[in-house]
Amino acid sequence: MTKSATKKRVVIIGGGFGGLYTAKALASKDIDVLLIDKKNHHTFQPLLYQVATTVLSPNQIASPLRHILRRAKNVEVLLGEVVGINRENRTIRLSDDSETSFDFLVVAAGARHSYFGNDNWEADAPGLKTVEDATEIRRRILTAFEDAERDAYLTGDDTPINFAIVGGGPTGVELAGAIAGIARHVLVNDFQTIDTNRARVMLFEGTDRLLGTFAPDLSVKAEKQLVDLGVEVHTNSLVTSIEPNRIKVGDDWIPVRVTLWATGVAASPLGRLLSADTDRAGRVLVRPDLRLSDNDNIFVIGDMASLKDTKGRIVPGLGSSAMQMGKATAKNILRLIRGEASVPFTYLDKGNMATIGRNKAIAEIGKVHLSGLIAWLAWCFVHVMLMIGFKNKILVLFEWVWSYVSGQGSVRLITGSSEPK
C-alpha cells in the first residue's frame, strides 16, 4: 500500500496529456498520487486519425498508463470511472461506489465532440477521440468500399462511394486527406469490380475557411493541398441534418455512405460535478493558477479548462497546452504544500501544425509559415519525438516508412460487430 496518513494526497482524474504530465511531474516527490482513468491507456490523440485510416494500429499510439508510470513508486494508477466529487469532504466516488479522499484534486478528463444539441446524430456521424472511435471509423470506411464492391459485383449497383466529413479543423482536414489517400492509393489495386478512385470525399466547413486557428494564408494552402488530393472542399457549408446514408447541407440532401464528425467541443461532464461556472462548451472557468474560482484544492486543466493566460490569450485546446498545464499544476501543488503561493499559468505557444497527406502539411511557428513537404517533414519529426516509449517511436517510424515506400496502409482490418447504419 502506498497510502500514508501523513503525506499529502493528490488525486488526478484523467490520463491524457494533462493528467499524465501532472503525474510525471509529481513522480518521486514526497506525496501520494493517485491517477484514475476510464481507460487503462494513455492515447496519443494527434495520431488517432492514422488508426482510423489504416496507417497505424491502436497499440502503436496507446500505452498502458501504469506501465508509463511504473517507476514512479509514489503514483498509483487505477482503472475506474469517477461519478461523484464532494468538495467539502474532499472525496471522490467511483462507479463501483468506492470512495477515496484527496488534499488536492486535478480534474483532467478532456473533451468529446459536441453535436450542438443533436446528440442523435452521433450514431450516423461518429467523432474521433478514443481508440474505439478510431477502429469504428476504420470499420465504416473499409466497409463502405466492401459494400460497394459486393453490390457492384452481384447486382450491378453503382451507388457512388461518398464520404462526408463535417468540420474543417485539423481532425477534419486530416481525415479527409487520409481517406482520399486510401481511395486513390492504398485500395486501388485491391478491388476488382469498383474503381476506388471514383470515391468522393467531401469536407464541409461552416465558416468561410478551413483551419480557422491558423493564419489565413495557411488555410488557403491547406485547401489547395486537399484539392490536389481530390478532396471536395465546401466552405460556408453548414450541415443541418444527418440521417443514415444522407446529410443535409443548407437545404440540399446529399447521399453518403459514411459521415464523420469533426467539429464542436464538449468538455467532460465531470465539469458539472464540480458545481463550477462553465462556458458554453462546458469548460470550467478557472483562475489564472488553474484552480476553481471558489475552491483552493481543485485544479481543472487541459481541454476541460477555459482561461485566458497571463498575457490575455485564450489558451487553445491542444495537447501542448494540456502538457504545460499539467507541469504547471504539479509545480503549484508542490508550492502550496510547502506553504508558498501559487503561480499563474503562462502559455508558451509552440506553434501549430496540421497534416494533410503524403508530403502535404502546414505549420505555423510564430511568424514562420510553412507548407508542403517541409511542413510535412517537420510534422513527422515532432510527432515521433512526442510519442511515448522508444519502441512505439521505432514502430511508428517503421510503419510510416513502409507505408511511404509501399503506398499501403498496414492495418486494413474490419473488426467489431456493430452495424454501421
Place this chain on the structure above:
Amino acid sequence: MTKSATKKRVVIIGGGFGGLYTAKALASKDIDVLLIDKKNHHTFQPLLYQVATTVLSPNQIASPLRHILRRAKNVEVLLGEVVGINRENRTIRLSDDSETSFDFLVVAAGARHSYFGNDNWEADAPGLKTVEDATEIRRRILTAFEDAERDAYLTGDDTPINFAIVGGGPTGVELAGAIAGIARHVLVNDFQTIDTNRARVMLFEGTDRLLGTFAPDLSVKAEKQLVDLGVEVHTNSLVTSIEPNRIKVGDDWIPVRVTLWATGVAASPLGRLLSADTDRAGRVLVRPDLRLSDNDNIFVIGDMASLKDTKGRIVPGLGSSAMQMGKATAKNILRLIRGEASVPFTYLDKGNMATIGRNKAIAEIGKVHLSGLIAWLAWCFVHVMLMIGFKNKILVLFEWVWSYVSGQGSVRLITGSSEPK
C-alpha cells in the same frame, strides 16, 4: 466485372486456411472464382492466443483477403454472409438477399467451440476463434488485474486473482502458459498494490492427460513445463457448470475472475444448409475426394469436413490439413472441368506442435518427439514461415525478440466496452 458466361464458376465460402489455399491454387486459371467471407481478413489462428495474451496486435496475424489475393485477377473477394445454399439451382444467397450461382461450391467455413449444449456458458467463458474473441479475452485478463488492484487499493479487498481455462488441448495449454507468464513476468512491476505473482492459473481437462492428440510422453512433458510456469494442472476434472465469478468442477464450486473456454468443436452451421449427413460435432461426412456423398458439385473442406483419408486415418482439424484439402480441392475442380475423374484426398502428416511458454514447447514429427527449448525454437521458426506476408513475418519476429529480451508484452490495451460479467 470478372463474370463471364462461358467460364466455369467456383464459389468458395470462407477465407481460412482451407478456402484461402483453394483460391490461391485456382489463381490465374481460366475460371471465375468468388471467395466470400464474413470477415474482410484471413486470420492466422495458430497465433490468436498471442493476441489474447498481449504479445501481438491483431493486424500482425490478420491480413485483408482481397489484399492477399490482389494479383489473382480471376478471383473476386466479397465481404458477405451466406445464409442459403440451393443445391438444385446451384445458387447461394447472402444475408442481404442477393444471390449468385456456381458450377462448383467449396464450403470452408470452419468451426467454433461447442459448449456441449450449454450455450449460456459462452458469455462467462468465451472461446478463441476470431480477432474479436482475442481482444475480448485480452480485455478480460487485463481487467481482472485492474479490478484486483482497485479493490485492494481502495477497500483492502484481496479476493484472489483466479483464472480458469477449460480444456487441455493446444489452445488451453497455450493460454494457460501465457497467462501465467503475464502474471509472473509481464505485469509484475506495473502494479503497486497487488502481487500479480499470486494470480492462480488453473487448467482443467476432463480426460486423464493434456494434449490427447500427442504421444503420452509429450503430454507428461507438457504438464511438467506448465507446472514449472506456475500453472495448476487438473486432469480428470470435468467442468460441470459455469457462472459469473465461479465454476463447478465435479461437485466443487471454485471462485474465479476469468474463465476461458478451450474445448469442444462445433462445425459452422453452414453444414446444416447443405442437408448433408454430419457427425456429432456438425462436421459434414464427405467422400474421399471431399465432395458431398450425394452431390458432385459441392466440396466441404477444413474443420467442417469429417473423413478418413485413403490410408484410413481420421484427418485432424488442423491448419495444415485445411491447407492440404484446399490445394487438393482446387486440383480436383480443375480435373473435373477438364472432364477427368477426381482423385481421393491423402493427408500428409507434417507433425504437430504446441507451445507452452518462453523456451517451452513440445513437438511430435513422426517418431521424433521434442520438448523444451529445441521444440520452442522449431515452433517459432515454423510459425513465422507460415505467416502470410513479408511484413508480418518481420514485425512478428521483432515483437518476439522484443518481448523475449524485455520480458514485456507489447499490446496491453483494454479496448471495447462490453462488461465482462
